[in-house]
Amino acid sequence: MARRAMSLLNRWSSRAFYVELDGASPSCFALQETHGGNEEAPGLFRKMHAKYDRCYSLHVCGEDRINSAKFYAQLRDRLQRDLPGCNFAPMLSFVPHVRDSLIKGYFLTSECLDPTERLLGDLTRNEPVLVCSYVRGESGGSWTQHVWSGAGGREKMSQKYYVVPSEEPDFHPATLNIVNSDVFYSFEDAREVLQKCDDIIPESAAVLELLCKPQARSKPDFPVIVIEGLDATGKTTLTESLREALGAALLRSPPQCLSPWRARFDQEPPLIRRAFYALGNYLTAEQIGQKATQTAVIVDRFWHSTAAYALATAVSGPVCNLPAEGSEVYRWPGDLLQPSLVVLLTLDPEERKRRLRDRGLGKTEEEQELGQNQLFRLRVEEAYRRICGPVCITVDASPPADQVLQQVLHLIRGKCHL
Structure with a gap:
């Protein structure tokens, strides 16, 4: 034995x-x-x-x-x-x-x-x-x-x-092993997982070649605004509009450079898949740091998404099974660039389903789960709300796109002084 x-x-x-x-x-x-x-x-x-x-x-x-x-x-x-x-x-x-x-x-x-x-x-x-x-x-x-x-x-x-x-x-037992298994809180912990995958996942080497050790975290010269939310809540429309309205740079997480390997790592068990996406946040952070020396940066999803979906997947059942508010699992990684503002777009579930049908696009495994499992959707949304450093500011995405844009611009001007 x-x-x-x-x-x-x-x-x-x-x-x-x-x-x-x-x-x-x-x-x-x-x-x-x-x-x-x-x-x-x-x-x-x-x-x-x-x-x-x-x-x-x-x-x-x-x-x-x-x-x-x-x-x-x-x-x-x-x-x-x-x-x-x-x-x-x-x-x-x-x-x-x-x-x-x-x-x-x-x-x-x-x-x-x-x-x-x-x-x-x-x-x-x-x-x-x-x-x-x-x-x-x-x-x-x-x-x-x-x-x-x-x-x-x-x-x-x-x-x-x-x-x-x-x-x-009191809480789902999966919470005992979430730290650096389902949610990663440092570059080194996530990278270590992929380094140990070299012999079983050859693509790991190509991903590791893209990585640079993050610099000591410092405040960007220009504001960094992250837009979060489930699919079909209007993130793409809003981020494009914000780029035009603010003359800002627009980035997405995970970054485009990881696209060749996403399908491969999506087939892996959560430990490996989550490490891959965690490293994607550090690659995005490097891009943010470069752009934010010259202009404001808008980011379509970032660490909040990675953590919220991981938590909601690891923990089954009702929302009360999630770790309590204030738990260490909701903290922001100490070595990851911190945004100036995070906006969470929310939408009535039926309206979101209607928008998804109108788009007619193929669904990811997690999006299929969102559609079929109401408890999973509630866990994702609650995990978003509990993450701190910074917390998400919720914005109703049901009004017309121009009204949502004006509301978010008002937030940005108040919080980021743009």
């Missing part, structure tokens, strides 16, 4: 488990080492009582986080391909309130035990995976968790724990 798996087992009973069932509220449970005599099965296991007497979980626990992130993404495809009769859901294991303690995995149920256990046995031998079986007690009311030893079969189970209910955490 891998060294990290062994170290995890030393404190395994202190961990909590969070299963995100599709279309249902998450189910939480914990473990205890001794039988108290009256353990009640958690809700997840009570629901399975009539159909299953055994189920499983897989926990990806490799020591290399790049390879672990890729393996976790590939594991879903493998389960779907090799176990067509298996049902599985995302599962998180964590130590409550302990940062960077999160482990991703899957919770499985299957009516075909032999092929399921053969595959799980192969995984314990060859992959960075910790496998557990959950076995219903003879009385039917209690369940025990058995941690597999890594020898490749249920007959080799090692430690045994009793499964007990656990309260849902």
Whole structure:
């Protein structure tokens, strides 16, 4: 068994488990080492009582986080391909309130035990995976968790724990690992991820060649105004109009120089994809610094977008699952050029959908999610509002474009003295 798996087992009973069932509220449970005599099965296991007497979980626990992130993404495809009769859901294991303690995995149920256990046995031998079986007690009311030893079969189970209910955490457990995994707060942390991808993603080298270490952050000579908002809120129209009205330079993030590799990195798991887009902000910042010595600069999206979408993707469920206002995850990176003003365009969801239909353009994966998942859209919008350094000033984008332009010009003249 891998060294990290062994170290995890030393404190395994202190961990909590969070299963995100599709279309249902998450189910939480914990473990205890001794039988108290009256353990009640958690809700997840009570629901399975009539159909299953055994189920499983897989926990990806490799020591290399790049390879672990890729393996976790590939594991879903493998389960779907090799176990067509298996049902599985995302599962998180964590130590409550302990940062960077999160482990991703899957919770499985299957009516075909032999092929399921053969595959799980192969995984314990060859992959960075910790496998557990959950076995219903003879009385039917209690369940025990058995941690597999890594020898490749249920007959080799090692430690045994009793499964007990656990309260849902105050915030989504994914927040424990967000810093420098889903949202990056320094150039060096983001660059390190791509440097470690050289052998598995050849395109990383081309991206790294574009990067220069950011200069010490200083206030630009001219104002830098960032326009944020979901697709179809009017950002492009507004930024073009502001460029003409102010005689300003117009930049976009991610910058055009990254376009050849965006499709490639969009296929990667969040850790790698988010690092790529974080570095795009630093490339944009370099361009801003050059332009802002001569004129005001308008920027179509910047770090707020990168962080808001990453947070909304990492954390599922309602808005209350996001980290609390004032959390460190909303802070501006200390080495990234800070804009003078950030304007967030907002629009009624139905009007935004109508505009998208009128445009008739293909949708990104995140835009598809915005259209299908109201909770995701609400999380994105709330994350935008909570980011500080600077905060977003919200502007209603539903009036005609010329009225929106005049309102934003009024803000710029008041805040930036242009």
